[in-house]
Amino acid sequence: MKPAYNEMLDPSGKVRPSYQGFAAWLDSTTPEFIARKREEADLAFHRVGITFAVYGEEAGKERLIPFDIVPRIIPAAEWQRIEAGLRQRVKALNAFLNDVYHGQEILKAGRIPAMQVLGNSQYRAEMAGVDVPGGIYAHIAGVDLVRAGEGEYYVLEDNLRTPSGVSYMLEDRKMMMRLFPELFARISIAPVEHYPDLLLENLRSVAQQGVTNPNVVLLTPGQFNSAYFEHAFLAQQMGIELVEGNDLFVRDNFVFMRTTQGPQRVDVIYRRIDDDFLDPLAFRKDSVLGVPGLFNAYRAGRVTLANAIGTGIADDKAMYIHVPEMIRFYCGEEPILSNVPTWELAKPKDLKYVLEHLAELVVKEVHGSGGYGMLVGPTSSKAEIESFRTKILATPDNYIAQPTLALSTCPTYVDSGVAPRHIDLRPYVLSGRDISMVPGGLTRVALKHGSLVVNSSQGGGTKDTWVLEN
Numbered sequence: 001m002k003p004a005y006n007e008m009l010d011p012s013g014k015v016r017p018s019y020q021g022f023a024a025w026l027d028s029t030t031p032e033f034i035a036r037k038r039e040e041a042d043l044a045f046h047r048v049g050i051t052f053a054v055y056g057e058e059a060g061k062e063r064l065i066p067f068d069i070v071p072r073i074i075p076a077a078e079w080q081r082i083e084a085g086l087r088q089r090v091k092a093l094n095a096f097l098n099d100v101y102h103g104q105e106i107l108k109a110g111r112i113p114a115m116q117v118l119g120n121s122q123y124r125a126e127m128a129g130v131d132v133p134g135g136i137y138a139h140i141a142g143v144d145l146v147r148a149g150e151g152e153y154y155v156l157e158d159n160l161r162t163p164s165g166v167s168y169m170l171e172d173r174k175m176m177m178r179l180f181p182e183l184f185a186r187i188s189i190a191p192v193e194h195y196p197d198l199l200l201e202n203l204r205s206v207a208q209q210g211v212t213n214p215n216v217v218l219l220t221p222g223q224f225n226s227a228y229f230e231h232a233f234l235a236q237q238m239g240i241e242l243v244e245g246n247d248l249f250v251r252d253n254f255v256f257m258r259t260t261q262g263p264q265r266v267d268v269i270y271r272r273i274d275d276d277f278l279d280p281l282a283f284r285k286d287s288v289l290g291v292p293g294l295f296n297a298y299r300a301g302r303v304t305l306a307n308a309i310g311t312g313i314a315d316d317k318a319m320y321i322h323v324p325e326m327i328r329f330y331c332g333e334e335p336i337l338s339n340v341p342t343w344e345l346a347k348p349k350d351l352k353y354v355l356e357h358l359a360e361l362v363v364k365e366v367h368g369s370g371g372y373g374m375l376v377g378p379t380s381s382k383a384e385i386e387s388f389r390t391k392i393l394a395t396p397d398n399y400i401a402q403p404t405l406a407l408s409t410c411p412t413y414v415d416s417g418v419a420p421r422h423i424d425l426r427p428y429v430l431s432g433r434d435i436s437m438v439p440g441g442l443t444r445v446a447l448k449h450g451s452l453v454v455n456s457s458q459g460g461g462t463k464d465t466w467v468l469e470n
Contacts, residue, residue, distance in 0.1 A: 004406040005151045006420060007072060018075040018468060021187040025180075026070075034069065037179045038413060041067055044175060066461030067172060068412045069179065072423060072443040079190075079439055079467045082145065082153060082427065085337030086437065088327060090141050090429045093158060093314045095330035097137035101127045101310060106329050112322045120319075121367070122312035124275065126282065130299050132308050133206045134433070139306035140199070140270075141429040142166075142442075145337070147408035154340045154405070156424065158323065160307060160315040162272050165462075166428050167230035169442040170195060170237070172464040188469040190439035195428070196237035198436055199270075205432035206304050207267045214267035217241045217257060219248070221273050221289045231272050245273075250293030253300040268304045275309050317366045317400050318344075340405060346397035354401040355392065358385050362452075363392065363401045376452060378404050407452055410463065412445055422446045424454050425465065439467035 003011075008019045015023045045064055074082070099105055100117055101124075107114040117123055142163030144156040173192050177184055200216065207214035220231040222244050235242035247258055248266065256263040271278065277287040282295035297303050313319060321342050324335045343350040343361075354361060358377050365373035375388040392399050409420035427441030443463040444454035454460040 002149075002406060004420070004422065005147055005149065005408040007147075007408055007410040007423070018073045022071065022073060022183065025183055025186065034413070038069060041069065041175055041179060044178070045171070048171065065168060066447055067175065068445055068447075068461055068463045069176070070411045070413060070418070071176065071464045071466045072410050072425070073466045073468065074440070076190075076468050076470055081336065083437065083439075085153075085155075085335070086143055086427055086429050087435050088331060088333060088336050089143065089155065089158070089323065090138065090431055090435060092323065092326040092330045093141070093160065094135065094137055094431055096319075096326045097308070097311060097314050098132075098135040099330075100313065101130065106326065109329070111325050111329050112319075116318055116322075117313060120313055120316060122310075122316045124310035124313070126295070126299075127308070127310040131301065133208060133304055136206055136431050137308035137311050138314065139202060139206060139308075139431055141431070142426045143429060145425045145427070146340070146405060147425075148405040151408070153337055155320075155323070155337050156340055157317070158315045158320060159426070160311040161274065162307070163426075163428065164227045164230055164272075165426055165442045165444075166195060167233040168462045169428070169440065169465065170233075172442075172462055176464040187466070190467040190469050192438040192440050192465075195438045196234060198430060198438065199234070200238040200240065202430040202432040202436065203268050203270055203304075203306055205434075206306065208301055208304060211267050215257075215265060216268040216270065217243045217248075217266050219243055219245070219269050219271040219273055219291075221277070225272070227272065234270075240270075245288070245290045248291045248294075250291060250297050253293075253297045253302050255291070255294065255297050255303045266303060268306060270306050275312065278305075278309065317364055318397075321400065340402045343401040345392060345399040345401060350401075351392075351396050355389065358389060360404060361401045362404050363388060363399050366398050366400060376404065379450065379452075404452070407446075407454075410443075410445065412447070412461075412463075414447065414449075419449070421449075422452050422454065423463070440465035 008016060010016055045067060106112055107117060138160040140163055142159040145153050146156045147153050169192060203216045204214050217240055218231055218235040220228060220242055232242055241257060243257060249256055255266045257266050273289050276284045278290040279292060279294040280287045280290055281292050298305055321344060324339055327333060327335045343354050345351045345354055361377045363375040377385065407422040407424060410423045411418050412421040423443050423445045425441050425443050427437055430436045443465045445461045445463055446452055446454045447461050448459060
């Protein structure tokens with residue numbers, strides 16, 4: 001395998017133009033100063049309470065998400081292409097969602113097999129024929145990008161249900177500005193701090209017609225959720241109420257919030273609860289997280305849910321394969337950003353190839369997320385590969401496979417000093433009256449040497465992402 005693309009250095013070891021300002025600063029800075037600043041960052045993150053629950057470890061155990069002080073830097077022209085590709089992709093995904101819950105034209109045209117959609121557990125038949133404001137289903141999308149080969153960006157995954165991580169993007173920037181103000185004076189970096197204002201404006205823009213001053217709330221599963229810090233952070237930053245299911249009730253198909261001044265109508269709910277748990281009368285009857293009657297209020301057009309119920313069908317990995325076709329069908333354009341080449345294990349020919357090359361490939365569960373339910377062939381033992389082979393043979397249509405990409409690397413401070421570590425990028429795309437985003441996103445870094453798994457739940461860390469303004 002060719003060496004991974006290095007974000008900071010070209011193949012000859014020369015610093016790339018986008019990193020020259022940072023590299024000059026780094027050369028003039030002592031290791032002691034850097035070590036002191038890293039300690040400051042750790043203390044500050046502990047104080048703020050930026051932790052993440054790692055499922056599978058001891059119950060209730062939380063840890064700090066590691067933060068690295070070497071930023072990931074993206075030149076302005078590069079970002080313009082990324083942004084254009086993200087706008088195109090999210091526009092097509094919203095069009096697809098509107099279509100599969102209404103006319104199903106893409107299925108009738110035979111561009112996507114109907115059973116892959118209608119027989120998918122993420123397809124919500126209850127949403128058929130339900131109109132949502134502006135035909136927007138995915139109001140907040142987190143699109144995972146990786147860089148490979150000679151530096152080309154690929155879309156690895158679309159996150160359209162309840163995408164997380166944006167609070168770390170904002171806190172990482174705040175931390176870098178606090179630790180190294182001289183860098184921001186010297187280098188022209190596009191701001192991201194206005195994301196909460198942009199998000200609130202976006203949520204207000206999708207209120208039902210006729211609502212002039214919409215009341216927006218953020219619905220959380222509660223403090224035991226791994227992303228609770230983010231829920232509280234975003235509600236506070238937007239200046240809206242953070243509510244749990246029992247803070248809301250439905251009367252005459254309107255949603256109300258309990259307050260000390262009496263019931264207050266709610267128009268838009270930014271929900272961070274999965275579909276199944278939103279309404280015990282419509283979905284899982286054992287849910288204590290949701291709001292009884294919420295789905296009826298939603299179907300009646302009395303409240304907006306962001307993201308819409310049923311968006312999971314568009315970010316399911318079985319649908320990922322078809323996004324380039326969605327772009328051609330709905331936008332009449334060729335995709336600006338490419339997918340990673342993908343094998344569908346439901347196809348006998350693909351299945352045969354993958355089973356013969358398991359040791360070289362990454363295999364993912366169609367409904368999996370967070371780095372769970374996957375096999376990274378090159379870093380797995382023979383026993384792990386054979387165990388996974390058994391799972392695939394039992395339900396081949398439950399898996400897709402992709403080549404093991406040499407994700408780009410970025411210099412990162414680790415115990416042994418500065419060393420290259422693999423990274424990805426999750427920009428956040430907001431869809432409402434318009435499509436908007438802040439320049440950058442969350443850069444996640446695989447801190448273990450040689451690891452390609454960047455997820456926080458799997459031991460990854462984060463970096464600040466700088467998009468240069470010129």
